[in-house]
Amino acid sequence: MSALRILVFLGSTREGRHGENVAKYVVNVLKNKKHNVELIDPLTLGSDGHVYQPLQFRRDLNEAPEWMLETNSKIKNANALIIVTPEYNCALPPALTSMMDQFPPASYKHRPCAIVCYSMGPFGGIRAASFARPFLSELGLVSVPKVCVVPEVQGKFNDEGQCLDDRVKANMEKLVDEIQWYGSAISNKIKADGVPS
Amino acid sequence: MSALRILVFLGSTREGRHGENVAKYVVNVLKNKKHNVELIDPLTLGSDGHVYQPLQFRRDLNEAPEWMLETNSKIKNANALIIVTPEYNCALPPALTSMMDQFPPASYKHRPCAIVCYSMGPFGGIRAASFARPFLSELGLVSVPKVCVVPEVQGKFNDEGQCLDDRVKANMEKLVDEIQWYGSAISNKIKADGVPS
C-alpha cells in the first residue's frame, strides 16, 4: 500500500465543536498508516464563511484570494478526501458546504471520498451522510460505501485525537481500509490510462 | 384576507447573484397584496457567514449579537416565510442554511413556508427545493405544496423587482395564494386554540 495524499474537511465552526476532536482522530489514524494528511478547517481556511464567488466563476484568477488558490492546489493534488460532518437541522452544515463550494468540480473530480458523521444525539448525523452523497457526486467525487457514524459523540474522543470507543474505532478502520482501497484503485488507473474523457 | 407579516429569506451571497432581483419581485408581489414584508439578506444580516453558536445554544442571551436577537424577534413575529434559493452543487446553498441555522426551531415553529428556487440552467434549482423540505420541517416550518421554479433566471427579472416572464408570474401568483391561504388558516387556528402542545 503506497502512501496517499488525503485531505480531511471539517464541517463545523461551532464554538465547542465536537468535530475538531473527531477530525484530529481521523488525521491520526491516517498518519499512523503513513499517509500524507492535511486538515482543512473552515475556521482557519481564510474565508469568512460566505461564498462570494467560487473559483471557477472568477474572471481573473489573479484577484482570487491566496487561500483559495492554495487550497485548490491541495485539492487537485490529493488522492482522496474524508469529510467529518455534523448535521444541522436535517441538512448539511453550512460550514462544510460553504468551504467545499468555493472550488471547482474539476478540481475534485474522480477522487474517492469517505464520510464520517456525528451528533450528540442517538442518530449520529446519519441524515447528513445521506445528503452528502449527491453533493459529493456533483463535485465529481466518488463516495465510498462505508460511513462511520458517531452517535453521542461527547466523551468518545479526547483532545489528543484519540478515540475512546471500540465500535467507532472498528468502523473507522473499515472506512480507512475502503478509502485506501479506492484511492489506490483510482490512482493506479489514472497512472495507467489517465482520467475518463 | 387580512394582511400577514411575511419574511423573505434570500439564499445567496454571490457577486452578481440573480436571487436579489427574484427576491425583490417576491417582496413587490406581496406588498401589492398589502402584506407586511421584510427581506432577510445574508449579506446585510450582521453575520459573517459562519454559524458560531445558534441562539438556542447560547448560555447568556445578553452576549448574543444584536442582529441575532432582532432577527429572532422578527421570525417569532412572522405569520409566514418564503425562501428564495439557488442550488449549489446539488445541495442547499450555505447562504440559506447558515442564515436560518442561527435561530431556534421554537421561533420558526408552525409557520407556513413557500419555496422559490432558481438557476441559470434548465433545471431551475429544483433539487434545492426538494432538499429544502426536510430542512424546513426540522425547523418546525410547514412547507406549502406549490413551488415556484425559475430555470434560466437570467433576463427574467429586472432591477426594479419586476418579472418579465409570464409563466413565472402565473406560478408566483399561485404560490402567493397558497402562502396566504395557509398563513391565514394557521393564524386563525392559533387565535382560536393556541399552538399544538
Place this chain on the structure above:
Amino acid sequence: MSALRILVFLGSTREGRHGENVAKYVVNVLKNKKHNVELIDPLTLGSDGHVYQPLQFRRDLNEAPEWMLETNSKIKNANALIIVTPEYNCALPPALTSMMDQFPPASYKHRPCAIVCYSMGPFGGIRAASFARPFLSELGLVSVPKVCVVPEVQGKFNDEGQCLDDRVKANMEKLVDEIQWYGSAISNKIKADGVPS
C-alpha cells in the same frame, strides 16, 4: 375538537413486518380520540405492487380497477393522513411509494400528513422520514413538523396494537396533537374559503 377522517398508510409488505403493529397502535390511538380511521395496507389494497398506470393517467376511468377508484374516494374524503414507514436501503420503501403513487396529487392536495418511522436498528428509519418530506409535498400533502421515530421497534408493540414504550407513547401523543391541530385548521379554512386557487 371535532372528529376527523384519517387514513393510515402502512409502508411495508415484508413477512413478519413490525409496521403492522405500529400501524395498529396508531389506529387505536386515533380511535380512542373518536376519529374515523382506516388503515390502507398494501397487502390487501388490491394492487400487486407494480404501478402499471396511476389513476390520473388512465384515459378511461371505467377500466380502472375497483380498488383504485374506492381508495381514491377515501383519500379525497379524508381530512388527514399518517404514514407508518420503515426505511429500505436509505430510501422510502417501495410498499409505500407503489401504494401512494397510484393516486393523483389532486386527491391528496392540502391534507396534513404525519410521519411515523421505525427500524430494528438504532436510527429508527429517520432517513426515510426525511425522504418522505419532498415525496409528500409533491403529492400536495402538507407534512407536519413532528415525527415519531421508533428505533429498535421489536418488542415495543404487541399484536393488540398497544405500545409498551413510554417515550414512543409520549411522542405519538404529540404527533396526534399536531395532526389534529393541522387537520382542524385546514378543514376550518376550507369550509370558510374553499381551497387555494
Place this chain on the structure above:
Amino acid sequence: MSALRILVFLGSTREGRHGENVAKYVVNVLKNKKHNVELIDPLTLGSDGHVYQPLQFRRDLNEAPEWMLETNSKIKNANALIIVTPEYNCALPPALTSMMDQFPPASYKHRPCAIVCYSMGPFGGIRAASFARPFLSELGLVSVPKVCVVPEVQGKFNDEGQCLDDRVKANMEKLVDEIQWYGSAISNKIKADGVPS
C-alpha cells in the same frame, strides 16, 4: 479496454413506459463496445412488485424463488451496473427500489453504478438521480459522477433502441466512458488485492 459484465436495471413498469426504449439504447451502446450486457426488467423479473422478504433475510435459501437466486448470481457476477430511472412524485420509482431491494448489499458491493434518468417534462428526473445516490451507496455500490439526464424523453428514442438526440448521445458516451473506466479500475484492483476487508 477489456469487456465488462454490465447489468442495466430499468426502473419502470408503467404501461407505455418511455424507459424501455431508453434502456434498449443503453444496452445497444454497451454491446457496440463489446461488453456483456443484460437488462433486468421488473416486468419480467419474476417478482409481483412486492418485497416480501429480501434474499439476505430468508432463513432457507432453498425456499427462495428461482428468479431471486438467479438474479442474485448475475449481480454478484457483474462488474458494473447502470440504472435507467424515471422520477415518481419527487422520489425513486417503486419499480426500481422494489427490484433492487430484493438482493443483499453484499451482492452489489464495490461495483460502480451509473445513473440515467428521464422524464417527459423539462427537469429530466434529475431529483430521482440525486435520491438514487444514498440508495446506491447503501447497497454498497459506488455511483460514478456523470449522470445522463433526459428531459422531454418522448420522441428522443425509437423502438429499435436508437437515440435521436445528439446531446443525449454525447452525454451517454461520457457516462459509458466513466462506467468503463471505474469498472476497469475496480476490477483491476480486486484482481490484484481482493476487496476491502
